[in-house]
Amino acid sequence: MNIMFFITPKAEVVSVYDTDSMKDVLEILKKHKYSAVPIINEDGNYLGTIKEGDLLWYLYSKGSFEEEMLNKINIMDVPRRVTNETAKVNYNAEDLMSILIGQNFVPVVDDANSFIGIVKRRDVISYAYECMKNAGDFPEAGFKKIK
Structure with missing residues (x-):
């Protein structure tokens, strides 16, 4: 299955620009109650x-x-401790799973590094849960349908 099945398109993704100040980014995180963008x-x-x-x-x-300092700091000047992995549009769901173990979402880009959207861990887990629930028992994997 191609990851495009799971994608949240960029028009629906809260993101920030490389020209935004630290204060702008803090306000966006607070407004949307996100921990990363x-x-x-x-x-x-x-x-x-x-x-x-x-x-x-x-x-x-x-x-x-201080608010004055927050307004002067460009978000690109803030060091990032971890680099999130990206996925290409042609990845399949299996490629995505190993990335989602360590990230809440995976940014999806095309071959030119244009941002296409994100795949949320929650969406993939929800899909997998529904598949397991609808299929019944999975003794080979140690899963049993909950009644």
């Missing part, structure tokens, strides 16, 4: 994922939470 540039290329932990550790290193 993709960073894209004006050309629509995926540049990385910023996480609230990255912001917290950066603020801690600066020793300041």
